[in-house]
Amino acid sequence: MIETLLTISLVLFATTIAIAVVRIILGPSMPDRVIALDIIGVNLIATIGIVSILLKTKAFLEAILILGILSFIGTIAFSKSIERGIIVERRKDR
Template identity: 45%
Template sequence: MTSVLQATETFLDIAVWISLIAIGISLLLLLYRAIQGPTNPDRAVALDGIGVNLMGLAALISIMIVTTKFNDVILLIGILLFIGTLAIAKYIEKGALIDRDMD
């Protein structure tokens, strides 16, 4: 039984490290797209992707450390990401974040 648990732990360690490398490469590519993007919507999608990757990174670190303390961090990143995506979408659509009526 202990050999099965040890094999599972080894497999989990390998999978986490492969996932960390993949997220690192993805973050670099998304950072390039956020800086170099030809249009503002491309930059907005890249920033959204960076946020999702940060959520995944926090989850993988939580798995590596074997704790549930990062669950709140993951939820906070998700909430801020949603609010930021709405703000960027409104800015791209209307050109301003706050509508001021001069009536």
């Protein structure tokens, strides 16, 4: 029963990722694309977690942590780039 529900949730997460990819391609503005990238990151984390449960292993937990960190940093960098046009600020007094 639980395996069936987890399999259905994998299909739904895959559908959500596909819809987010369409939003990245057709998105009317850059903030829409950034949010779609964040959605893909969150759904990939959930998908890896479900696969880890289905396979009854803890091997993928490190991948979940790394993907979460990279997704967060990527979202911050894109939003800062949209807001200011520059990601890393340099001091001019040096």
